[in-house]
Amino acid sequence: MKHFLDLVAGARPNFVKLAPVVRGLIARGELDFRIVHTGQHYDPAMNDVFFRELEIPEPERHLNVGSGSHGVQTARILERYEAELVARRPSATVVFGDVNSTVACALAAVKLGVPVAHVEAGLRSFDRTMPEEINRLLTDAIADLLLVSEASGLANLQREGVAEAKARLVGNVMIDTLVATLPAARARGTAGRLGLKERGYGFVTLHRPSNVDEPATLARLVDLLHELSRELPLVFPVHPRTLKVAGQAGLAARLAPGQPRLVCLEAQPYVDSLSLLAGAAVVLTDSGGVQEETSYLGVPCLTLRENTERPVTVELGTSRLVGNDPARIRAAFADVLGGRWPAGRPIPLWDGQAGPRVAAALAAWLQSAGDPRP
Ligand code: UD1
Numbered sequence: 001m002k003h004f005l006d007l008v009a010g011a012r013p014n015f016v017k018l019a020p021v022v023r024g025l026i027a028r029g030e031l032d033f034r035i036v037h038t039g040q041h042y043d044p045a046m047n048d049v050f051f052r053e054l055e056i057p058e059p060e061r062h063l064n065v066g067s068g069s070h071g072v073q074t075a076r077i078l079e080r081y082e083a084e085l086v087a088r089r090p091s092a093t094v095v096f097g098d099v100n101s102t103v104a105c106a107l108a109a110v111k112l113g114v115p116v117a118h119v120e121a122g123l124r125s126f127d128r129t130m131p132e133e134i135n136r137l138l139t140d141a142i143a144d145l146l147l148v149s150e151a152s153g154l155a156n157l158q159r160e161g162v163a164e165a166k167a168r169l170v171g172n173v174m175i176d177t178l179v180a181t182l183p184a185a186r187a188r189g190t191a192g193r194l195g196l197k198e199r200g201y202g203f204v205t206l207h208r209p210s211n212v213d214e215p216a217t218l219a220r221l222v223d224l225l226h227e228l229s230r231e232l233p234l235v236f237p238v239h240p241r242t243l244k245v246a247g248q249a250g251l252a253a254r255l256a257p258g259q260p261r262l263v264c265l266e267a268q269p270y271v272d273s274l275s276l277l278a279g280a281a282v283v284l285t286d287s288g289g290v291q292e293e294t295s296y297l298g299v300p301c302l303t304l305r306e307n308t309e310r311p312v313t314v315e316l317g318t319s320r321l322v323g324n325d326p327a328r329i330r331a332a333f334a335d336v337l338g339g340r341w342p343a344g345r346p347i348p349l350w351d352g353q354a355g356p357r358v359a360a361a362l363a364a365w366l367q368s369a370g371d372p373r374p
Helices: 012-028 048-053 070-087 100-111 131-142 151-159 173-188 215-229 240-248 270-279 288-297 326-337 354-368
Strands: 004-009 032-037 092-096 116-121 145-148 167-169 202-205 234-238 262-266 282-285 301-303 319-321
Touching (some): 004 070, 012 032, 012 048, 012 092, 012 116, 012 173, 012 288, 092 100, 092 354, 100 131, 116 131, 116 151, 145 151, 145 354, 151 167, 202 215, 215 240, 215 326, 234 240, 234 270, 270 288, 282 326, 288 301
Parallel strands (some): 004 032, 145 167, 202 282, 301 319
8 A cells, every 4th residue: 555645735836846746756655645735826827827838737626725814814714624644544745835835734734743844944044024934834843754854944944843754855846847948938929029139127926914914015125026118128027916916095096907127917927937037147036936936047046135034046046135115126137237247157956856855864764764654
């Protein structure tokens, strides 16, 4: 009898991390698994298109939790996933990243005595105002196997007193997806279809509460994007969260499609997003994943945050923290356009082979736990 795993996915960044682990597990053939989708992200543009493009198998279970406050969303996932665990108990639950689905499913599992593996463990921004930091801390505190993407994660876990035997540096699964998809992304030529030339535009993503939830902050950033776009056209796929606040704050017209210099789009499929990233002269973002992707691609990245849980993207990669103060962002933008931006260096184990390493670590872990429970 094979061990059987639950792989939990809920929000867009989870899907990009799940795909290489699924491939790794299928290639090894030692473990059975099912995908459980919490439904945290549900718009076709945030969800279905990712499953299709990344060829992720259809989830066996859908929890359909939808949006809500943190308490409501987390509680719904906890309640519904617990019922799934009771109906069919896996040998272990695998959670990804730092979203509400990650912590809720980890908690439901450990309370029922189901061991938890966390992919992308150990990252810390040391900023407890970020919902993701709370999710990271809590998930790592209760997980049994901590699969780490960069060396800082191991050091953080060690500092927090996590037993060394629980943690493994496996590299970055998101980079596996990038490596596997880059040829298709280049072939898609998304910038060309928008009338833009390679390196002739910048790419923007913004969705962190610290940048978009406060209307005054968002308005300042939108003004700045319009200003910068006069120097270099900017492509901006607008996240639903950002769009919602923009609507409430009377900024919808400033982020409407059809503007020639600030090209606003709806949330983009993965292949188009990667296509735009790979051809950009500069990226402005508050996304952790995009910091990682630009570092791998060697594209200058202005990170609109005061801290990062991914310090290697600043130390070896191409990301610089610029916060959300227009003067700092303007100065950094000028540095990129003036050619004053350090080239990145390769990051250890961000090599497109993290998925197989995760699968191997899961297999060895479960083997050491003995035979599956009947
Ligand atoms: C979530 C994650 C964040 C991740 C991001 C990627 C948490 C705490 N946050 O943030 O770490 O970087 O996903 O996108 O888990 N909405 C839609 N359609 C959807 C999903 C959301 O319109 O399919 C809108 C809703 O108005 C919702 C809002 O976006 O209230 C926020 O969604 P939510 O999943 O709560 O957080 P994100 O900001 O997407």
